[in-house]
Amino acid sequence: MYLDSCAVEALKAVIKREKSSLMQSMSLAGGWDLLSMPETYMEGVLLLARAIVKHPQSLDFAVFTKVAPLLHHGDDKQKLTAMALFSGLLATESTYITLKKQYILGHLKNWHVDPSPTVRWLGLLGLGNAALHLQKKKEVKALLTEILETFNDPEEKVILMAFEAATKIVTRHKHKGHLGTEFVKIAKQLHPFLADERDKICGSATELFGDLLKALNGKDKSLMQEQVLSSMVPLLLNLQQQHSDVIKSCTDTLQECKVFLGWTLNDNQESWDTICEHLVEQYPGRLWSFLHQAQEYLRSPRETSRRAAGIFIDFLFQHMENSLVQKEAMGLLQSVHTVASVTTEEVERVCRHYPARCAMSCCFLCSWGFAV
Numbered sequence: 001m002y003l004d005s006c007a008v009e010a011l012k013a014v015i016k017r018e019k020s021s022l023m024q025s026m027s028l029a030g031g032w033d034l035l036s037m038p039e040t041y042m043e044g045v046l047l048l049a050r051a052i053v054k055h056p057q058s059l060d061f062a063v064f065t066k067v068a069p070l071l072h073h074g075d076d077k078q079k080l081t082a083m084a085l086f087s088g089l090l091a092t093e094s095t096y097i098t099l100k101k102q103y104i105l106g107h108l109k110n111w112h113v114d115p116s117p118t119v120r121w122l123g124l125l126g127l128g129n130a131a132l133h134l135q136k137k138k139e140v141k142a143l144l145t146e147i148l149e150t151f152n153d154p155e156e157k158v159i160l161m162a163f164e165a166a167t168k169i170v171t172r173h174k175h176k177g178h179l180g181t182e183f184v185k186i187a188k189q190l191h192p193f194l195a196d197e198r199d200k201i202c203g204s205a206t207e208l209f210g211d212l213l214k215a216l217n218g219k220d221k222s223l224m225q226e227q228v229l230s231s232m233v234p235l236l237l238n239l240q241q242q243h244s245d246v247i248k249s250c251t252d253t254l255q256e257c258k259v260f261l262g263w264t265l266n267d268n269q270e271s272w273d274t275i276c277e278h279l280v281e282q283y284p285g286r287l288w289s290f291l292h293q294a295q296e297y298l299r300s301p302r303e304t305s306r307r308a309a310g311i312f313i314d315f316l317f318q319h320m321e322n323s324l325v326q327k328e329a330m331g332l333l334q335s336v337h338t339v340a341s342v343t344t345e346e347v348e349r350v351c352r353h354y355p356a357r358c359a360m361s362c363c364f365l366c367s368w369g370f371a372v
Contacts, residue, residue, distance in 0.1 A: 042118070045081055046125075049088025064095040071107065083111065083119065087126030096133045104130060109146055117155040124150060124158065128165030137178050144169055144182055151189050156198060163204045170208070170215045180220025183212050187227040194234040197302070199243040206235065206246070210253030213260050221260065228257050229286060232279065233293040233312065236272065240308035276315035290316060 034044030067089070070082035089095040090104065108130060111123030127147055134140050147169075150162040166186055173179050186208070193205035209231060216224060235257065238250045258264075263278055279290060294316070297309035 045084040053091045083122045087122045090129035120158050121161050124161040124165045128168040131169045163208050170211050174215030177217035184223045203245040203249045206249040206253050210256045213256040237308040240304045277319045280319040
């Protein structure tokens with residue numbers, strides 16, 4: 001599925017006649033080459049749609065009206081091309097109002113549950129663009145429900161597009177105060193992905209969580225506190241990952257969490273110690289939860305995750321030992337020891353490659369009875 005050189009040249013001539021700046025955008029981005037190769041054809045179509053969206057005066061409407069009939073009457077190749085242009089051009093207001101809202105959303109909702117991952121991906125792209133034009137709370141909530149259902153799609157690229165579509169809704173409706181409950185629903189759905197071992201999934205989910213915190217209206221912050229506290233451990237431990245995008249998204253989102261909780265901390269490694277102190281002093285009733293989350297990372301196949309978990313547990317225990325909740329902590333540690341069943345071999349596996357400072361973590365774990 002691609003355009004041969006003659007078709008590409010003909011398309012260039014049409015677009016050049018209509019909009020010279022659009023022609024330049026496509027040329028600079030290599031869009032014509034993408035359209036000429038089967039493996040990059042769809043990328044080229046979407047790049048063309050984005051270029052048209054940037055120069056929408058009349059060309060977007062003309063293309064949209066030509067594309068819509070192919071959704072019903074084209075062959076398989078034409079339909080897929082039409083779907084891509086249809087979804088991409090929905091970013092502009094003029095194309096969105098060309099057809100009835102029910103017609104547009106009906107197509108997109110069918111596509112996002114299609115057996116083909118590419119069609120599901122295009123459906124989510126379209127839903128995200130359509131969300132840019134929805135104003136009524138009921139309509140936005142219905143659209144968001146459709147998007148959230150695809151967070152657990154088996155295909156990574158579909159999940160990433162679902163995150164992107166949700167981000168468009170969050171950005172569009174930030175600080176308006178009418179979607180606070182919906183933002184909490186997104187956060188709950190995101191939580192497992194903050195610890196996902198797929199770097200792109202983890203990074204994108206973390207970034208979306210940060211966007212949610214920035215978008216909250218002041219009166220809705222109390223609704224999100226549980227989600228913030230549940231996210232502190234994965235955000236801290238993921239700072240030790242090797243993927244730069246994951247580190248950046250975790251750093252940025254952790255800063256949003258600090259602001260949310262009213263903490264004024266510096267963004268450096270030493271802040272781990274202060275964060276653990278805050279967690280022990282301010283949330284003693286959640287210590288078992290924090291330790292249990294960290295213990296799960298001790299069994300991670302990634303050495304960086306195991307190492308980070310050991311450091312976090314070390315910091316947390318030291319502050320528990322020195323805090324006013326020492327008696328509670330002792331009982332808590334006994335519970336964690338029983339439930340978590342961390343063995344000597346696991347502790348040694350975590351600490352085997354630690355530098356001198358981290359070796360203290362192993363001794364501290366053992367001193368609290370975690371090695372049996």
